[in-house]
Amino acid sequence: MDTITLRPDGVAPGRSGRTPADDDAFEAYRALYSGGSDVDRLMSGSSAVPLRTEVVAHRLPRMLLFDRRLAGVSHARAPRRVARDGFDHVTLHLVLAGSMMLEVPGAVRRVGAGSVALFDLTRPQRTWTEGARIVTASIARDRLDAATLDGLDLHGLVLGPREAGLVIDFARSLAAHAAALTPELAGAATESLCLMLGATLASLRDAGAPLPSPVAGGRARARAVAYIAQHLGDRGLTSAAIAAGAGLSRSALYRLFEPAGGVARFVQQQRVAHLRRTLSRADEHRTIDELAGAAGFTSPSLAGRVFREAFGMPPGEYRRGVRAASGTVLIGAPHGASPPAGLAAWHGELL
16 A cells, blocks of 8 residues: 655644744645645734644545645635646545535635534645544546436535435545555555445435536537547547537537536646656656657647646656655655655546
8 A cells, every 4th residue: 555644843733923944844735735726824804823843644546535634724725726736526525523515616614523524626625624534535536427427516515424424434434544555455445435426416416405506518528528538649639529429519519618628728737747647657668758649739848848747847847756656655844755646646547
């Protein structure tokens, strides 16, 4: 089981004010999450909320599991970041102690101890806490039942023990035992959590629970996304071809992808995500130029420019960082090595 651990040295939970040790701890935490969210200190008036940043991250098949003790931090995925990084997985946050606040377009909610919150990483969001222990499962979208997710807006949905007790109990147990899982048990754990979550959502829908309303065009968009995935390596993949393949008019296609910045931008995001995914594989020995061509880029220079814009480094540097960070990594701030390449590679496997 691959693990990343962040336990800052010399930072006491509950300390008031702001010290150099706090700043070092915060910078280490921000670096850890820099590939997926913008992390900031939480303020109360003109003073920083006491800081705590402890993280244990486990890598399971097509799922990442985080056990965090946090205070005084916020995480945000603004529209520009959402459009840039191409993440499309689903996250489940279980609050074990304390509370977490969430903000999604049109809503602000409190998540108390014993409840879970769901997020769609293709949409903007913000979370913050003055003190909480949170277990987070980042789940590849393809591990969840498509029929359950199709057209359903789960973004910002909060469920308590009455609606999702089995999911809550299993996630709590999984966090307690994740470090000791064999590869076989890790695969079974991912499958079990996804089945439980899908069954929970299906039962709520069947019972007429007040779930968010379906997203218009969900099935049509899913057809277009599937066609793009099947033909991603085709350099001639055009809006006309996608519309025809998905059985849509071009105007309908444009409307469906307008929130993502347009069809061409979405295709480019999928290509750069595919390139990152292949660069993350230890058994992949093709050159970067060959991988760029296989992802559908018209030239290696274009692939390099898009990759740098998305992930802050050229493809070659990313590949070297992934290989250097593979396996188990122990990070202790302020003296430990910065691990964003390793965690970015793990997230890349969810695309």
